[in-house]
Amino acid sequence: MAQLRKLWAGHPNLVSWFVLAIGMIVIVIIAARNVGFTTSQWAALLAATIALAGLCVWIISWEDGDDESEPASPNNE
Numbered sequence: 001m002a003q004l005r006k007l008w009a010g011h012p013n014l015v016s017w018f019v020l021a022i023g024m025i026v027i028v029i030i031a032a033r034n035v036g037f038t039t040s041q042w043a044a045l046l047a048a049t050i051a052l053a054g055l056c057v058w059i060i061s062w063e064d065g066d067d068e069s070e071p072a073s074p075n076n077e
Contacts, residue, residue, distance in 0.1 A: 013061050021053035 008015050028049050037045065 017054045017057045021050045024049050024053050
């Protein structure tokens with residue numbers, strides 16, 4: 001458990017990407033299991049899903065450092 005906490009503390013975006021990608025892959029497999037994709041189509045679909053998960057985590061992480069790096073705006077009342 002200490003290893004997981006250390007990994008999360010060191011690389012929270014990477015861990016979030018991994019967890020989100022796994023969840024999204026499970027959903028895609030369940031939703032498309034009877035579609036009849038070929039192996040290359042499954043590979044492309046799963047690669048796109050993993051990339052989308054990474055993009056989602058990257059966009060969400062834009063808000064992480066804003067509070068610390070920007071000075072507080074003066075109150076113009």
